[in-house]
Amino acid sequence: xxxxxxxxxxxxxxxxxxxxxxxxxxxxxxxxxxxxxxxxxxxxxxxxxxxxxxxxxxxxxxxxxxxxxxxxxxxxxxxxxxxxxxxxxxxxxxxxxxxxxxxxxxxxxxxxxxxxxxxxxxxxxxxxxxxxxxxxxxxxxxxxxxxxxxxxxxxxxxxxxxxxxxxxxxxxxxxxxxxxxxxxxxxxxxxxxxxxxxxxxxxxxxxxxxxxxxxxxxxxxxxxxxxxxxxxxxxxxxxxxxxxxxxxxxxxxxxxxxxxxxxxxxxxxxxxxxxxxxxxxxxxxxxx
Numbered sequence: 577x578x579x580x581x582x583x584x585x586x587x588x589x590x591x592x593x594x595x596x597x598x599x600x601x602x603x604x605x606x607x608x609x610x611x612x613x614x615x616x617x618x619x620x621x622x623x624x625x626x627x628x629x630x631x632x633x634x635x636x637x638x639x640x641x642x643x644x645x646x647x648x649x650x651x652x653x654x655x656x657x658x659x660x661x662x663x664x665x666x667x668x669x670x671x672x673x674x675x676x677x678x679x680x681x682x683x684x685x686x687x688x689x690x691x692x693x694x695x696x697x698x699x700x701x702x703x704x705x706x707x708x709x710x711x712x713x714x715x716x717x718x719x720x721x722x723x724x725x726x727x728x729x730x731x732x733x734x735x736x737x738x739x740x741x742x743x744x745x746x747x748x749x750x751x752x753x754x755x756x757x758x759x760x761x762x763x764x765x766x767x768x769x770x771x772x773x774x775x776x777x778x779x780x781x782x783x784x785x786x787x788x789x790x791x792x793x794x795x796x797x798x799x800x801x802x803x804x805x806x807x808x809x810x811x812x813x814x815x816x817x818x819x820x821x822x823x824x825x826x827x828x829x830x831x832x833x834x835x836x837x838x839x840x841x842x843x844x845x846x847x848x849x850x851x852x853x854x855x856x857x858x859x860x861x862x863x864x
Contacts (some may be wrong), residue, residue, distance in 0.1 A: 713739050740765055747862060753775055
């Protein structure tokens with residue numbers, strides 16, 4: 577990037593699911609600055625504003641990773657890049673995502689073709705379609721200059737292409753679980769990471785959540801079979817031997833009847849390291 581970028585992890589949006597409510601948290605997105613690279617992991621609604629509030633100039637976008645194509649992880653991919661472009665983005669950006677990500681990006685560009693073409697002609701901007709490259713994620717290492725990133729397919733039915741991501745530099749390592757049911761192989765994948773960012777749910781709050789959202793039994797069935805109870809996220813962290821567990825993609829995330837104490841109580845006795853209950857805008861720095 578040409579300049580030193582301080583290592584940090586910012587949880588931009590910590591809510592599981594696409595719905596938003598007054599005063600509540602936003603869907604999933606994270607900023608990871610590591611090895612002088614700027615990595616955006618997932619692009620749920622609100623990611624652009626979250627990045628700006630985290631102090632990032634959008635014209636410095638570098639790498640974007642999409643773990644899977646549920647809308648709460650990809651809805652603002654196109655708008656983020658377009659907003660960065662209108663902010664002055666003129667350097668290449670690479671998107672890494674599962675098969676289908678290219679279609680999301682190209683579909684967005686097609687839908688905004690009038691605006692894009694007009695701004696190129698009227699404002700003298702480079703063609704955003706030439707600045708952005710999309711590369712498919714598969715199991716194994718990703719080819720990225722100066723940064724070690726590995727992907728592993730996790731268990732998030734009915735989605736088959738859903739990937740955990742592990743980032744490693746000389747200074748620290750961060751693993752993202754993505755959305756997943758309890759998946760013991762993730763412990764080996766995350767082995768020794770400084771931070772494991774793991775999704776979590778409290779089944780006790782799911783009934784109230786589906787009552788508000790609708791779809792009743794069908795929605796509850798999906799949530800319970802496709803996500804990880806907080807206690808099981810803690811078990812994965814303990815098996816992996818990580819230093820810090822940061823709970824992310826919380827389900828439910830905006831229930832006034834569930835407090836941070838409830839999350840901690842659910843994990844008590846299952847993990848001996850530091851536990852962080854994610855909140856929008858929370859910044860985590862590596863411990864030297």
